[in-house]
Amino acid sequence: MSEGRTGVETASRAAAVRATRLLETGPEEAFDRLCVLGKSLLDVPMTYMTVVDEVRSFLKGAPDSAALCGPDGTFEAPAREAACQLVVDSGVEVVAPDTAADPRLRDLIQIKAFGARAWLGVPVLDPDGYVLGNLCAMDVQVRDWTAAEVAAIRTLAAAANDTIGLRLAAQDLAHYAEESAELAEILQQSLLPAHAPRVPGMEIATRFIPGGTGVDVLGDFYDVVPLVGGGFGVVIGDVCGKGAAAARTTALARSAVRTAALSEPDPGAVLDTVNEVLLSWFGAGRSFVTAVYATFARTGAGWSVRIAGAGHPPGFVRRDDGTVEQRPGGGRVLGLTADHPTAIDTVELAPGDALVLYTDGITEARDPAGAQFEEDGVARSLAAQDGADAEALAGTLVTAAARHHARATNDDDAAVVVLRVEP
Numbered sequence: 198m199s200e201g202r203t204g205v206e207t208a209s210r211a212a213a214v215r216a217t218r219l220l221e222t223g224p225e226e227a228f229d230r231l232c233v234l235g236k237s238l239l240d241v242p243m244t245y246m247t248v249v250d251e252v253r254s255f256l257k258g259a260p261d262s263a264a265l266c267g268p269d270g271t272f273e274a275p276a277r278e279a280a281c282q283l284v285v286d287s288g289v290e291v292v293a294p295d296t297a298a299d300p301r302l303r304d305l306i307q308i309k310a311f312g313a314r315a316w317l318g319v320p321v322l323d324p325d326g327y328v329l330g331n332l333c334a335m336d337v338q339v340r341d342w343t344a345a346e347v348a349a350i351r352t353l354a355a356a357a358n359d360t361i362g363l364r365l366a367a368q369d370l371a372h373y374a375e376e377s378a379e380l381a382e383i384l385q386q387s388l389l390p391a392h393a394p395r396v397p398g399m400e401i402a403t404r405f406i407p408g409g410t411g412v413d414v415l416g417d418f419y420d421v422v423p424l425v426g427g428g429f430g431v432v433i434g435d436v437c438g439k440g441a442a443a444a445r446t447t448a449l450a451r452s453a454v455r456t457a458a459l460s461e462p463d464p465g466a467v468l469d470t471v472n473e474v475l476l477s478w479f480g481a482g483r484s485f486v487t488a489v490y491a492t493f494a495r496t497g498a499g500w501s502v503r504i505a506g507a508g509h510p511p512g513f514v515r516r517d518d519g520t521v522e523q524r525p526g527g528g529r530v531l532g533l534t535a536d537h538p539t540a541i542d543t544v545e546l547a548p549g550d551a552l553v554l555y556t557d558g559i560t561e562a563r564d565p566a567g568a569q570f571e572e573d574g575v576a577r578s579l580a581a582q583d584g585a586d587a588e589a590l591a592g593t594l595v596t597a598a599a600r601h602h603a604r605a606t607n608d609d610d611a612a613v614v615v616l617r618v619e620p
Contacts, residue, residue, distance in 0.1 A: 203288035204329045210285075211251045213327035215218075217361055218368075219248045220255055223271040227360055228258025230478055231332070231353050236260045237347045238456065241334045244312065245323060246283050246357060248330035252305075254279040257330070278306040284318045284331040291318045292347060295339045315340035319354045324362045332357055344490065345459050352456040357610050359448035396421070396429055398495070400551075400587035404595045404613040406558070416443040416486075417556045417610035420451050422458045424492065428459050430467070433614050434488035434509065435556045446484045450531070454490060464490045464505035465539040468531065472507070474580060475532035485532035489554055499547045499618055503604055506540035507531045510557050511572070515579045515590065516619065517549025523572060528567065551617035553579060559594065559612030562602040570601045587617040 201209040201315060214220065217339055228246045235244035245265075256272040259265055265272045276282050283291045283301055291427045296302040318333035332354040334346075395401070403419060416436025425428050427538035432454045436446045450471055457470035467490050475484060487509040493500045504512065504524060511526025527540030546552060555575065562570040579598035591613045598611060 202325075203286060205249060205282055205285050206251050208251075210327050213323050213325065214248055214250050214329050217248070217323060217365060218249060219257060219329070219361070222470060223266055223269075224256055224258050224262035227478075228357060229260070230258075231357055232258045232262075233260045233334070233477070234456075234463075234474065235334060235350055235353050236574060238353075239317075239346050241276065241336050244332070244334045244350070246324050246330065246332045247279070248321070249276050249279075249281055249285045252276055254281050254330070255613050258332075262524055273595075274307055276326075280305055280308055281331040281333065282319060284320050284333075285328050288320055290320070290351070291316070292342050293317070294341045297339075309350035311335060312337050314338055315342070317342050317350060319347075319351050321354055321361070324358075324365060327406075329361070348459050349456055352452055352459070355466070356449060356452040359452070363444055363448070390406060396493075398619050399493070400615075400617040401612075402615045402617075403592040404591045404611075406595060406599070406611040412503050416447055417558060417612040418447045418451055419453065419612055419614050422455055422456060422472050424462070425460070426462075428492060428494040429462065430454075430492045431554070431614060431616060432490045432492060433554045433556065433612060434486050435558075435610075435612075437485050442484065444474070446479070446486065449478060449591050450486050450488070462492065464492045464503050465541050468505050468507050468528075468539050469537055472531045472535075472537045476535060479532065481532075481534055483532075485530050487530050487557075491552070491554070493616070496545070499550070502552060504542040504544065504545055504552075506542065507537075510555060510560055512555075513553045513572075513575055513579055514544055514546070515551045515553060515582075517547065519580060519583065521576050521580045523576060538614065546616075546618045548618050549620040551587060551615055553590060553594065554614045554616075555594065556610065556612045558609040559598045559613065561609060562598045562611070563571060564601050570598050573600060574598065587615040591615045592616070 232244040247254045248257055253273045254276045293299045293302055296308050296316050302308050302382055313335035315336040318331040320328045321330045321332055323329055418431040421431050436443045453471045453474040457467040461467050488507045489509045491502050491504040492504050506526050506528040508528055508530035512524045514522045524542050529538050560571050578594050582593050594613055
């Protein structure tokens with residue numbers, strides 16, 4: 198990490214903390230909920246999030262932050278008495294199975310006050326990489342933190358980073374309205390992988406076409422997640438609404454998939470976790486998402502794919518011989534109710550076969566007469582390709598939908614992910 202972005206007393210880092218305005222309010226519900234989720238995922242007595250200026254560690258989130266705060270609604274402690282100083286000074290994760298055996302931690306006043314025998318802290322960053330504070334977990338027993346537990350709290354910290362980044366982007370948007378289109382594009386890009394990931398034996402091609410005027414961030418997203426024990430998962434989803442609220446939901450849903458996939462091999466259970474997170478964060482029916490999450494496992498020269506659906510348009514399989522199959526789809530939209538039936542589908546992909554996933558910006562593209570492209574249009578465009586690789590299939594589908602709506606802009610985002618087994 199470059200000079201000036203770490204260190205409790207570093208002036209440039211402290212200035213970055215003040216620029217976030219996080220010190221102007223006490224604990225916030227958004228960060229409290231991340232800590233509640235962390236406590237549950239790691240099965241620990243306490244998780245909390247702090248930001249740190251030159252002298253103090255300032256509480257921003259905890260499972261029960263009100264119980265820690267004073268009459269003014271805040272809680273702070275001298276930074277040099279708190280374990281978070283280690284994360285802010287170094288800019289890296291601190292993993293301490295036994296604080297009593299760790300000379301960096303054993304004499305700290307706050308460690309003793311909380312009775313922490315095991316401590317785990319990861320940096321919370323602003324978009325420029327300045328270490329603002331930390332998200333941490335503690336246990337009252339000596340504990341060997343597992344790789345999955347470290348990865349889980351790291352992912353929750355990334356969600357906090359996204360939330361802070363969205364706030365900073367919104368501040369810029371308010372002050373520089375003429376730059377709103379550019380900022381929206383940057384924000385949208387931050388919610389999607391920078392590059393199509395590479396998986397040995399698999400071609401992966403992605404396309405994203407922003408809808409509307411380009412000023413508002415809409416809600417389509419996709420991601421590829423490596424799985425513990427081998428294989429990988431792919432998620433594609435569509436968030437209701439647009440703007441900062443949609444971006445926030447997108448960041449949360451994507452982070453929830455990544456966190457759940459670290460320990461849960463069942464794709465249906467991963468979407469169940471996303472549903473629970475949305476209900477906990479927003480309440481029933483206030484922000485909802487359609488999604489497909491598929492897991493891929495090698496089977497000799499091919500791949501076995503389990504597909505979980507939650508109210509999302511069904512995918513297609515294009516076989517190496519050109520045959521096109523529509524998958525069944527189904528399931529209920531995420532974030533509506535706790536009763537969440539998920540559709541499960543299994544398909545085997547041989548060399549040359551491709552799974553094609555997309556959002557409804559493709560199927561609901563309308564021609565000048567109002568007719569939609571629909572699933573038939575997807576099937577036709579895929580069948581028209583002869584021996585196409587993943588990039589060609591993705592490009593053909595996006596081009597066919599664009600020609601169908603025949604307008605300068607579409608009302609909705611459109612995203613496509615094509616996964617083709619190398620022939």
